[in-house]
Amino acid sequence: MQDHQRRFLELALAAQVLRFGEFTLKSGRTSPYFFNAGRFDSGAALALLAECYADALAASGVGYDMLFGPAYKGIPLATALAMALARRGRDVPVAFNRKEAKEHGEGGTLIGAPLAGRVLIVDDVITAGTAIREAIDIIRAAGATPCGVVIALDRQERGQAGTRSAVQEVAADFGLPVVAVAGLDELLALADERPDLNEHKAALLAYRSRYGAAETSQESPP
Numbered sequence: 341m342q343d344h345q346r347r348f349l350e351l352a353l354a355a356q357v358l359r360f361g362e363f364t365l366k367s368g369r370t371s372p373y374f375f376n377a378g379r380f381d382s383g384a385a386l387a388l389l390a391e392c393y394a395d396a397l398a399a400s401g402v403g404y405d406m407l408f409g410p411a412y413k414g415i416p417l418a419t420a421l422a423m424a425l426a427r428r429g430r431d432v433p434v435a436f437n438r439k440e441a442k443e444h445g446e447g448g449t450l451i452g453a454p455l456a457g458r459v460l461i462v463d464d465v466i467t468a469g470t471a472i473r474e475a476i477d478i479i480r481a482a483g484a485t486p487c488g489v490v491i492a493l494d495r496q497e498r499g500q501a502g503t504r505s506a507v508q509e510v511a512a513d514f515g516l517p518v519v520a521v522a523g524l525d526e527l528l529a530l531a532d533e534r535p536d537l538n539e540h541k542a543a544l545l546a547y548r549s550r551y552g553a554a555e556t557s558q559e560s561p562p
Contacts, residue, residue, distance in 0.1 A: 341522075341526050341529050341530070342395075343395070344395030344396055344399070345396075345521060345522040346530065347388070347391075347392055348389070348492070349522055349527060349530050351389060351392070352375070352380075352493075353537075355381075356379055357375060357376055357377060357379040357380055358374070358375050359373065359374050359376075360373050360374075360537075361373075361374070367467075369551060371547060372543035372546075372547050373527075373540070375492075375493050375495070377413055377464035377465070377492055386420045387423075387424070389417075389492070390420035390421045390424035391424050392492075393417070393424065393462070393490060393492070393521060394428065396520070397519060400490075402487065402488045402519060403458060403487065404432070404488065405432065405433075405456070405457030405458045405459070406432050406433040406434065406435065406453060406457060406459055406460070407421060407422055407433070407434045407460050407461075407462050408435050408436065408437075408455065408459050408460065408461050408478075409434070409435075409436040409462050409463070410436070410437060410471045410472070410475040411436060411438060411439050412439070413464045414461070414462055414471070415436045417462050417463065417464060418436060418462040419434060421462055421490075433453030433454075433456075434452050434453060435450055435451065435452035435453045435454070435455055436451055436452055437449050437450055437451070437475070438451065449478075450478070450482070455478070455482035455483070456482075456483070456484050457484060458484075458485050458487035459479045459484045459485065459487060460487055460489070460490060461476070461486060461488070461489045462489075462490055462491075463475075463489065463490075463491050464491060464492050464493070465491055465492065465495065466489070466491055466506045466507050467506055468506060469506045472510050473510075473514075476514055486514065487516070488517040488519065489510065489516060489517070489518045490518075490520075490521075491507070491518065491520050492520070493522060494518075494522070494523035495524055496524040496548070496552060496553055497524075497548070497552055497553055498552065503554035504553055504554060505553035507520065508553060524548060527544065528541060528544055
């Protein structure tokens with residue numbers, strides 16, 4: 341496990357972004373864990389999270405010219421990441437979209453820098469891939485090029501059809517690298533080190549055995 345993955349998981353646990361129990365997901369599955377990025381709800385937590393994103397990007401080698409945050413959770417994530425990159429000496433443009441077009445003022449659905457060049461999509465997770473697909477359409481319609489996706493957590497479980505995960509489907513369908521700060525593999529590794537997490541490991545393994553994607557990878561290359 342890389343240092344930024346450990347820092348991310350420990351931050352998620354401390355902020356109760358990552359919790360254990362019995363949770364009914366949108367898919368109808370009963371999961372032994374739940375990830376809610378909305379609980380990264382302080383300046384300090386977002387700053388630490390953004391550093392983890394920045395480290396994951398640096399390790400991936402994915403090239404990009406600007407960031408795009410899909411509404412709604414992608415907006416603060418892309419903004420925080422842009423600030424983290426600026427602290428490291430790289431000032432990149434950032435943009436995001438509205439769910440509904442604004443009819444007054446500047447109008448339209450896009451806010452921030454004009455979409456141009458290689459655009460990296462920043463979000464929390466990929467569940468069904470709907471938000472990512474919409475973001476790709478927006479970027480291409482503006483004449484820019486989607487170059488990849490970076491997310492916080494890859495649950496590494498298959499979708500409702502087939503054997504691939506939502507992350508793998510997005511990577512395959514659009515030929516884009518998808519970088520996750522961490523995934524279920526790293527959570528299981530951390531459970532080996534922490535007694536407070538180890539008690540949940542059997543349930544995590546059983547869930548992965550039942551719903552795990554055919555292949556698990558932190559980065560799906562194009």
